[in-house]
Amino acid sequence: EAGVAQSPRYKIIEKRQSVAFWCNPISGHATLYWYQQILGQGPKLLIQFQNNGVVDDSQLPKDRFSAERLKGVDSTLKIQPAKLEDSAVYLCASPFAGINTGELFFGEGSRLTVL
């Protein structure tokens, strides 16, 4: 329905290991968001892209998190090295294609467990 594809759906790693998540947003839309949703909390914005440029990454822990959207389409979020507190669901979201009203379509999310 939403058209935002994410993978993998689940990932279990040990602390200090690295992990990468992939997102392919709704076709044709320039804006893409990555959110972190820790259990029991609301989604927290990590980074916002407009095409392949970063609009806002003020809440991205840049010492361990990185994200890119090289061709302005799909995006990768990486964590290296992971910490226990990074256990969360990582959500990718895209506005409705062609209309940037703030209404977001979310992917299923990638659930990360750090042991």
Place this chain on the structure above:
Amino acid sequence: AQSVSQHNHHVILSEAASLELGCNYSYGGTVNLFWYVQYPGQHLQLLLKYFSGDPLVKGIKGFEAEFIKSKFSFNLRKPSVQWSDTAEYFCAVRYNNNDMRFGAGTRLTVKP
């Protein structure tokens, strides 16, 4: 920093009870307001939205929300809840720079 506050962490109601979930946001000029719902095991879905015009907006499944600009609030209401409304509800605000902020969420449990 822009922020969104939801007053209730967990609400437990019996079926047919009325619901009101509070949401306040920090000032940031013109905003767009949303309520999203997350049913158990599912992804976030849009419940309703406010962009402009009538401050009382109606969404799916009998939900409505009222925007009170002077109070920076956007409370969600439903006159009579059903067991199937059991879910987590998130208030979200889009600020001028396309920054979308979410509240911490309110878990609603409806007892049959």
